[in-house]
Amino acid sequence: RTFKRQMMCRRDIDSFSVPFLSIYESLIPPEEEKLKQNQLLGLLEKLVCKEWPMARLYLYGSCASSFGVSKSDIDVCLAIQDADVDKSKIIMKLADILQSDNLQNVQALTRARVPIVKLMDPVTGISCDICINNLLAVVNTKLLRDYANIDPRLRQLAFIIKHWAKSRGVNETYHGTLSSYAYVLMCVHFLQQQRPAILPCLQGMNPTYSVRVDNVDCAFFDQVEKLGHFGRHNKDTIAHLVWGFFFYWAYCHDYANSVISVRTGSTISKRDKDWTRRIGNDRHLICIEDPFETSHDLGRVVDKRSIKVLREEFERAADIMQYDPNPCIKLFEPY
Ligand code: CTP
Ligand code: MG
Known part of the structure; x- marks a missing residue:
């Protein structure tokens, strides 16, 4: 110093x-990209709630913290309350549900450090990673967004x-x-x-x-x-x-x-x-x-x-x- x-x-x-x-x-991503991201989030919410009515989806990572550049992938967290959830099982089930609904390149990565489902939505062209119960990431995203607003x-x-x-x-x-x-x-x-x-x-x-x-x-x-x-x-x-x-x-x-x-x-x-x-x-x-x-x-x-x-x-x-x-x-x- x-x-x-x-x-x-x-x-x-x-x-x-x-x-x-x-x-x-x-x-900076154009406004229409934000709209498309929300459109995809809405679709995912609909599909997820059919299987897990109590579950919630959160956007985190750069698209939610305002640090995302144009054409970034989006990061989504599926929050399921159940205390002892087997993340791998949920990942597999989630991949099944998404696969049967027209989403492309659906992959379940159960053995990654953070298990995720990857997918691409052909309607919006957006790629997305979904993880389970990674709520600390949702909170640190909020912290970064709040800093960005200062x-x-x-x-x-x-x-x-x-x-x-x-x-x-x-x-x-x-x-x-x-x-x-x-x-x-x-x-x-x-x-x-x-x-x-x-x-x-x-x-x-x-x-x-x-x-x-x-x-x-x-x-x-x-x-x-x-x-x-x-x-x-x-x-x-x-x-x-x-x-x-x-x-x-x-x-x-x-x-x-x-x-x-x-x-x-x-x-x-x-x-x-x-x-x-x-x-x-x-x-x-x-x-x-x-x-x-x-x-x-x-x-x-x-x-x-x-x-x-x-x-x-x-x-x-x-x-x-x-x-x-x-x-x-x-x-x-x-x-
Ligand atoms: N994250 C975390 N711990 C890490 C890495 C990432 O908690 N070791 C969480 C953070 O909430 C971060 C999000 O995962 O905002 C996404 O991380 P990353 O892919 O590194 O960054 P993005 O901000 O999404 O950047 P990019 O635009 O490059 O995708
Ligand atoms: Mg990211």
Whole structure:
């Protein structure tokens, strides 16, 4: 962090805000996509309720948190109250029901870490993953959506970072890089760290929303419209923030000792979490605490090889933001 203060940003950085914002705008899904998503959700609700009248469907993930770019798949959670549900059985049954109703490419993935049914709706052209009782994901989606409603720069920054990560091939958890969810948490953390802060720490405030899910108390301040424009004292432009984000991850973050934590609005020490050594497959080479499942490190997928790839990509991006005459093009060049 001290390094950042010493590091002088290029003087023309703000001139890149206009092109960055047009990239952001080109990624926003058109209104009709939202309508189609709701149309598909309605169809699924109808089919599911025939079999399980008490069940409910929730949209989660980027299409519900407002961090979804155009043409994203949608993530749906089927909530079934029954205490001891056998998820695999429900997944199989659900796949059967959907298969017989004209939906295409229906696949039951019962052995995945999170079992899901995948499908494609030929009417809307939308693909969809349905999981069972993953209500923590529904709650963390709400937290991200509430953060997005505090300052428009979060959504802008997250779209640009996600777009960069996809272009550079570092948004693939099965290859040891980070999930979109992890990148959005990194953006929230970064904006909480700015001085003056651009985002508050909603979990550190008096809770106005509180639910208990899977033995985790999820509580935070969610009346964000009452915060006024929280970040107004910080006038940093989007180009400046993109520069700052990459500098932070290239040169300021203490990978050896620190965990980023949106829950506390700060960093915490790896030692306090006992994340200092490899346990099983969890290596903790970059540590991102889940806001609710606090024993969960979203960086655990990163290994010795991919941490190098990631850090080199952060450095490449930081150098482009600092020196390249055309950062808005160079940043997103395919690898
Ligand atoms: N999620 C989670 N824990 C993870 C990964 C994901 O709880 N380790 C949940 C989050 O609620 C997240 C959702 O699953 O919003 C979808 O995650 P992901 O596919 O990473 O991101 P999206 O935001 O849907 O991004 P994309 O647009 O790339 O699909
Ligand atoms: Mg998704």
